[in-house]
Amino acid sequence: MRRATVPVELVEAVRLRLAREGGEPTAAQVAAALRAEQAVLGDAEILAVARALRADLIGAGPLEPLLAEPEVTDVLVNGPRDVWVDDGLGLRRTPVTFADDGEVRRLAQRLAGAAGRRLDDASPYVDARLSGGVRLHAILPPIAPDGTCLSLRLPPRQSFTLEDLVPGPGAAALRAVVTSRMAFLVTGGTGTGKTTLLSALLSAADPRERLILVEDSAELRPVHPHVVRLETRPPNLEGAGAVTLRDLVRQALRMRPDRLVVGEVRGEEVTDLLSAMNTGHDGGCGTLHANTPEDVPARLEALAGPAGLPRMAVHSQIAAALDAVIHMTRTPTGGPRRLSQICLLRRHPSGLVEPIPALTFPPQGSPVPGPAHDAFHTRLTRHP
Template sequence: MASELVGASKAAPELVEAVRVRLAKTGEEATPARVAAALRAERAMFGDAEVLAIARTLRADLIGAGPLEALLAAPGVTDVLVNGPHEVWVDDGTGLRRTTVTFPSDDDVRRLAQRLAAAAGRRLDDASPYVDARLAGGVRLHAVLPPIAAEATCLSLRLPPRHSFTLEELVPGPAATALRAIMSARLAFLITGGTGTGKTTLLSAMLSLATPGERLLLVEDSAELRPRHPHVVRLEARPPNLEGVGGVTLRDLVRQALRMRPDRLVVGEVRGSEVVDLLAALNTGHEGGCGTLHANTAADVPPRLEALACAAGLTREAVHSQLSAALDAVIHLTRNPRTGTRQVSEICLLHRTPTGYVTATPALTFTTPTPTPGPALPTLKAHCPDIP
């Protein structure tokens, strides 16, 4: 490996660029044999190790993530964030840290962002200066170009989980017992929290607990859920093409999923008008439905759902009427910004007050090693006999 890196460093950037241009003109893949032929055409003499190193560099630049390729392949990395050519950060589960990776210029960051967007069938240019897309392998891409990004091109890559975790790997004993009981009782629930708190990872682990005879219908913007379960059907939203047509929304997919005989309807992330169809579905005999939702606290969930549903055309009274009958529990996650550790902070039940509006009432809080009971714990135990 060391000799290959040394060999790659001997190749002048001008030579690597000449080989890149030659391969781009022919449209050929940057295989070692074609790189060797291009090097000979440029009258450059290198050994096998150097040719392989240059081939890897060119493949990363032409069809991979360029200088970010090694970061994306590193164990434990969940996010790679580029704030211009000289600031590349990663999160490997212990919080964000700055890396030594850099780009020659902002133009190089821009070209990489545009190439990744094009690979996902999306447009990224001055007329459309931002993009949100999914790459091959499930990597989530978000990019913003100047002048929208004031200082430099910003690029965010979020990797899907490399493997499915068990519930016990994610959550300590008492919380895991409660979550297992919620799944066993087929309560309808939402997992909530901020960005990076592990909502999708926990939902995958909980869905893995569903009995093998159940049929799981997963509706997602980007296929991220990976439950260990024998009967999973995945539906994935599709953005409009370059002409602005052909898009398929989450709301479209929720409606289709209801016609596919789901035992559990799962919406990977509730973020728009699909909340109307989800609430309606959970009110018509589809027990055990679940999903994730961005929220700062469990108490913020009812007003957050209210805002989404009202924007989709429901009245406030109709939202709370459906909400009280559709959803049972909220499982809220938090993340320590200093250590990067994630945890279940509380489990709440949704309760309709005499005013007719729904609130989130704590049942169990996990801010200390011993769970703290809340006013809704007797009701939760009545629904879930497995909770001691």
């Protein structure tokens, strides 16, 4: 994708001129500053260059057209000539290019600065949320030896119902999980649609319920009348002031939640979430990175380990707190995301928790009942 070429010296001169004016420059202000610095350009060329320059100054530069594509969920920059997107059907390489690694680095640093974060040789990586909910991760050389890497995760552009995401009987089963106030985790590998499905599940909750969402980055978008969002905060430049997921789970419990939701369970907060589910906060839920349902107990065990809980104590908490695992998958080549299984969690005679399939959803055809199918339907009738 070709862009109007803007000399670095001209960009810097315009940047300084606009900085003196203050505020976020409009396209007209960029054009005026550009004309003042380079009068030899014609009107049409000035406007074309002004649009590109404004994107470089306050937008995402050459990534702007990709971020505007409605189906794109991720934009990944591996180098100045190596830019990829995920549009829900898997990763694909794009024709977008940067002039050199310096341009990628400057963009990453500017985006980090816009989020109030530092990105330089002393702090060579950053994870932050930009305005509009875009999640930014960037890492600089020499940590990334092939050049600056930039990852942008876009929030959902639209809200989906369960019926939009899961065909027929699958949507009905998932809706029943929510209305029966089962405690569950949506699991799957990277990019399998866990957050999108959890948003749809929460949209099916009773409108009289109060949902408290605890997230690292606000990505859940349930369509529900009573949602309270809490978001973590990284430490400042002095290393102080951090607010963790564990802090927020504890605060959420004091806010009268009807449902406590952890956007992604990834650390010691799992112990507080399980404890809450064991003390009357039914209907709690979240997402967890796990490649198969069978991996879920071990993942929870590993996350709870640093909190000092013995292995059997962790499994006791899991068995008492969690009812079900809803597993998402996609093909190894990055094909469409889909619901794979609904499993109940049971305690084995050994004392360890294991997932038992209740319903398996093949790529084509009807759901296949599993060993826990009858127990699943019994559990669905426990609450009105």
